[in-house]
Amino acid sequence: MFTKQPSNGKPAVGFDSPPSSAPEPPQRKPAAKMASLLAGDLVITGNLTGDGEVHVDGTIKGDVAAPRLTIGESGRIEGAIHAEVVDVRGHVTGSITAKQVRLLATSHVEGDITHEQLTMETGAHFQGRSLKFQRPAAAPAPAPAKAEVVTLSPAAPAASKG
Numbered sequence: 001m002f003t004k005q006p007s008n009g010k011p012a013v014g015f016d017s018p019p020s021s022a023p024e025p026p027q028r029k030p031a032a033k034m035a036s037l038l039a040g041d042l043v044i045t046g047n048l049t050g051d052g053e054v055h056v057d058g059t060i061k062g063d064v065a066a067p068r069l070t071i072g073e074s075g076r077i078e079g080a081i082h083a084e085v086v087d088v089r090g091h092v093t094g095s096i097t098a099k100q101v102r103l104l105a106t107s108h109v110e111g112d113i114t115h116e117q118l119t120m121e122t123g124a125h126f127q128g129r130s131l132k133f134q135r136p137a138a139a140p141a142p143a144p145a146k147a148e149v150v151t152l153s154p155a156a157p158a159a160s161k162g
Contacts, residue, residue, distance in 0.1 A: 040074045047079070056090070063094075073106050088124075097133070 035053035038044065042058035050066040056075040063079040068086075071077060075090035086098045088107040097114040105123035114131040 035068075035070070038075075040072075069098075071107075095128075099133075 035055045036050055038054070038056045038058040038060070040057040043061070044058070045061045047062040048054070048060055048064045048066070052066070053068040053070070054064070054066040055070045055072060056064075056077060057072040058074075059076045059078075061078045063081070064077055065082040067084045069081060069083045070087045071090040071092060073089045077090075077092050077094065079094045081092065081094065081096045081098070083096075083098045085100045085102075086096055087102045087104065088096075088109060089104045090107065092107075092109045092111060094111045095114070096109070096111065099116045101113055101115045101118050103109060103118075103120045103124035103126055105121040107121075108125045110127045112129045112131060113126070114133050116133050118130055120126060
């Protein structure tokens with residue numbers, strides 16, 4: 001029932017043939033993480049923490065911690081920033097601590113920046129200190145202690161006064 005003979009003369013599989021095995025569900029690829037977007041009309045008062053990329057076009061009055069942070073031209077953050085990578089196009093009032101910081105031409109930053117790598121485009125405004133973050137070097141192995149021999153001798157008798 002419901003089979004069709006193709007024009008090449010070979011029989012085609014139709015609806016009346018029993019399935020050989022249950023079809024396997026399609027393998028799902030892990031979805032690519034989308035950036036969290038804070039729109040320009042959004043104001044957050046409080047700290048923001050995320051595990052993915054965050055793009056801010058609105059205002060955050062509080063500290064921000066995320067692996068990657070982008071502050072758009074209309075974005076404003078008033079607080080400390082901790083991230084791996086920070087791209088600033090808008091305004092930041094507060095400290096930035098990140099491995100890589102990029103201040104683009106439209107950026108305005110007032111606060112200290114602690115970084116491994118800092119890039120500033122012409123036109124960027126930065127008022128604060130640039131502090132190079134140094135990863136702690138592996139401590140050198142302590143030198144083996146030298147044995148010190150101390151010889152104690154009896155005290156000489158005190159000279160008598162006469």
